[in-house]
Structures are given as structure tokens and as C-alpha cells.
Amino acid sequence: MGRTIIDKLWDEHTVADLGDDLSLLFIDRIFLHERTGSVALKGLEAAGRTVRHPEQVFCTMDHIVDTTPGRTDDTRMPGGREFITSTRASARAAGIHLFDLGDDRQGIVHVVSPEQGIALPGVTLVCPDSHTCTLGGLGALAWGIGSTEGEHALATKTLAVRRPKRMRIRFEGRLASRVYAKDLILHLISRFGASGGAGYAIEFAGSVIRSLPVEARLTVCNMAVEFGAWTGIIAPDDLTFEYVRGRPFAPRDAQWEQAVAHWRTLASDPDARFDNELEVDCSQLAPQVTWGTSPQHGGSIDGVVPDPAAESDPNRRQSAERALQYMGLRPGTPLAGLPIGAAFIGSCTNSRISDLREAAGVLRGRHVAPGIRAICVPGSSQVKKAAEAEGLDQVFRAAGFEWRESGCSMCFYAGGESFGLEQRVVTSTNRNFENRQGPRTRSHLASPATVAASAVTGVLTDVRQLPAT
Amino acid sequence: MEKFTTLTAIAAPLLRINIDTDAIIPSREMKRVSKDGLAEGLFAGWRYLSPGSREENPEFILNREPYRHARILLSGVNFGCGSSREHAVWALHEWGIRAIVAPSFGSIFHGNCVRNGIVPVVLDNAAVEVLARQVEADPGRHLVTVDLAQLAVTAPDGSRHPFSLPDADREMLLEGLDSIAVTLKRDGEILAFRDRDRTRRPWIYLPTLQERL
């Protein structure tokens, strides 16, 4: 019987079968950041252990670093400086690659790792960060772990992992213009729930996925964890190989040919069996936006805030009621037209150059509405540089956006900067949890184009309806 | 790691679904590069009246007697979803929680529990609700038992609810094992794998520091 891409990668990396569906998997690459990596490195040091193959281990500064221009080791987050200096000291002592402040490779871990050719098709890659699944977009088997597992991976180059069930989700049809990868994944989660993928490794497939550029595939896989999945993956193809070619840590010359030949064998066999299959027709898909405090609380921008009373499952009803209370919304209110106070473009979901181009395309010749606080944070120092070379920074600035240094920034609140009490934010990030972007901040997840369009009008906006300039 | 065999304790019902790790320990409460000192920040957004304050919200279950002494948490589906932060588990552990009973768990969170001496018990929603109702009738006396050796939860009324946990996880919790030491017993296999793999996938292996010089 044929094997899925997930099985192929699993088998290829199995060092030992530990029984009970548990395998000892070889880990090709480990990525750390100052927020959770520091504690893993320190834990290892405290136990008197060393990093086994430091040349395969990378670390960036993204979560806690300040993103305002002219930044230093000082942060707005209480105690933040210690995370930075401690990570720097531990990373140097361990001899791992460090993309420090001021290094032009610095940026959000999941943006940097494809950009530098560290994440490649077919590698196993782990990071103590839940959005590591992003790298499935390149055909990597990549997943988020805890800090203690991080220590395990660093010390042994392996992890004991339970074989997940396999699901394939085919997105068929064609995406309409101004409808993006972000809308696709938000739609999936709102339709099947935030734990719809629990226990699964998910292969995203179908004609829509095949036609998506690599950066958009990263966006789809980024939110696999928001669907409850163990990870997501997309079979690598010619688009992937073109994307990877020539990147700093990617293979070259003869090894490149050898690698590509191998990568071509990874796609699921035609007769491969999955434990579960779903198909989603995307032809009618509209831009999506969330209205609640779980990524499953979402729908089309042309829809209304649903009535929790219509929810038959009591748990889902209760969660929706609580969410509406937190979000300050009433059932039946149209989503388009809801006044916002702020707009944020950034995060490992949507801060790559293609995202900034889409947002800038909306903003060119327009200005954000009066009173709106609008911020753009490029996903990496490389993205920032590329955007500036194209003049996108000028477009953002002229439109009234702040233009920042790269990092996670206000994707999450860590006691420093926030959007403020009950502020309503339209955001290109991945989590709309209570207090995620600040105490009682109300987050509406959407694509960068929707964020930009809403910033311009000051209300949640269907980007397809934005009047011409 | 501390061993777990069986525990009879006060259980606190917190029957919300999708309780994420940001709610368990908000980012702003992770102030130091340390696994300790996190209990104070546990559920800070719900436990205290306003963000950043330490004034207790008397309504929140873990601020009420006798739930302040709970060692077991009862909750809804997808407990511990969201961010991978192990701090969520460290905070629960330091506060005193040793077992969590829920219909399902976030997968990273589940692994983190096992590595830190907290038993993640999966029971269906109906069973969790039954437990919660019995506990609520007299929380100080209606105790719940989690028996890891027998893989069963005993409700206050004496009814037994079997649960399953993979053998390796169970053994790790029962014995309080250090997973790194366990794996390093297979060092020979790991090195042999690496040698074979290196001829098969040479591009994976980046130059070492010495080779780069």
C-alpha cells in the first residue's frame, strides 16, 4: 500500500521503534528564540549537558525584542532584557548559530527559517514554539515542542514522538481575487472548529494549494496549530524548489541535485491511505474575519455576528456567549462596518514580503482613517530590507502606518506595549484569544489586505468593496 | 521528576472549553528566564480583578475555599491549546495541580504535562460533568481519586472511570524518569542512524564550527 508524505518522513527519520506507536525520531534542525529557547539552554547547562550538534541549531531574537527604530537590548516588557542577554550568553557558550539584534538575518523564527534555507523540504525541524508547523509549507515535518523537549532534542538530536493520525484536506476550485491563504485557513477553522484537526498531521492538498506561492503555503500551515493539528504539511514541488534554491543554508551544486531528486520522492503515493479526508470548495470563498476569542469564531466579512442561541452544542454555545461578552458584540451585527481602533500587520502568519505587497497595494494613494493606530512590523530584517528597496515603507508611512523593526511585536502582549483596554484591533496575526494583544484587547483576525482596507475606512471592511481612489 | 502513583484530592471544576496556555499563564507573567516563580501568575487574567494587580477576584474558582487546595482540575475540551509555553505546566504544578481531567488536551501541552509530573486524564465530556456535579455538592469532602497504576478515576460516589495513557507516558510519570537519560541509553543506535543517514542525505549535515574555520 502507498504511503503518505507524513509516513515517508516519519519512516525516514525513525531511529528506533519504542512501541506503543511511539518512535524515536531523528531531528535535523532545531530553532530557538529568546523567550522559550533561553530556558531550554539554561536547563541543559544546569543539568551539566551540552548541545550535541551545535552546527544544526539556530537561535533568533524575536519575541521580546523591542521593534521601535533604534532599538537596544532594553525592552518594554518587564524583565525583557534578561531574556535577551541570557539567550545571547547561552547561545554563544553552546556555539549555536545566533541571529542577534543588529544581524541582518534576525527576525521572527518561522519567517527566518525558510528565508535562510534552514527549513528545507523533508527535514524534521522543531522549536519550542507552537507555530513551528508553519514550515510544513515547504514540505518540512516541523512541529512545536515544550522547553523540556527542547532540552531533549538539543542533548540527543532526537525526540520520542507518538505517530499522529493522518488527514488530507483538499482545497479545490479557485480563489477569487482579494481572497488569500489566510481566508482559506480561517474558513477551515471556523467550519470544523479549533480542535477539528486534533491528533492529526494534516496534508493540505488540492488545486488551490498547488497554485499558491510558497509564502502563502507557509500562511496556511502556520495556522494548522489553531486547527488543533499536531502539524500541517504541503508536498514540495517545483515552486518550492525554486523558492529554496540559493538560500544561505540550502544545499548547493551536486548536493542540490541530489536533494531535489530526493524531495521529488516525498509526495504522498496515489494509493496512500489517510485516516480522514476533507474537501473544501473555495470558489465562493469571501474574505474572512473573526468575531470572537477563538480562531473558530469566524466567518465571511459580509456576514453577521452569529447568535450563540442557535448553537446546538452547549459547550460551543457557552464559549460563543462568553466571546461576545468579551468582544462587546451583539448577535446579528454585520461584521463589515464594525468600528475599529487599531490595525496591525505582522507576525509569522502574514509578515512576509508578499503580504506587505498586498497590504501596500491597498494603501497606495490612501490614508488610514482619523484616530486609527496602524502598525506594520516586517517579519524579518531581510523582509524589511526588501520592502524598503521596493519603496513599500514609503507607502505604509504615507498612509499613516508606523514602520517598525522586525520581531513578534504586538502579535502578543507580554506586559509591554499593547493596544489597550477594549481597543478593537483588526490584525493579520493568528490568535484572537482573550488578552492576547493586550489586557481586554479585542482582536479580529484577517488577511493583510483586509487589515489595510479596514485601517483606511476605520471599520471592518470587505476589501473587494473598497471604493477606488 | 517527582513520581506519581495515586492521588486523592479536592478537584476544581473549571468547565470552559479551549482554555489556552495564554489564559493559564499570561505572557506578562513570564518575567524571568526560569521555570520557577510562576504560580502567582497562574490564570492571572481570571484570578485577579484587574490586569497587573494582585487583588483576588473572589468569584474565580481557585480563589474560593476549599478549591484553593485543589490538586485536580476538571475542564472542557482542548485544554492547554495555543502557545507551546511550558510555563503553563510549570505554573500549574507549582500552584499544586497534579492531575487534569478533560475530554481532550492541546498536544504540546499534553507532552509537557507528562514531562513535569502532571497526569493528563482524558475522560469524555459526560464523565467530566458527572464528576463536577458530585464535587460541587460538597467540594471539601467529595474528593476525586486519580489512580495512575490502575488507570482509573474514582468519583466521589465511588464509581470508577477508566482512562488510557500511552505506556511510555505512564511509565515516565510512575517512575519520575528523566527522559534524556532514558534516550541516551540508545546512544549507539542514534550514532549508527546518523552515519547511515549522512551518506543518504548529505545535504542535511552543515559544517561544524571547526570545519567552518
Ligand code: SF4
Ligand atoms: S509572531 Fe506571534 S505567533 Fe508568531 S512566533 Fe511570534 S508571537 Fe508567536
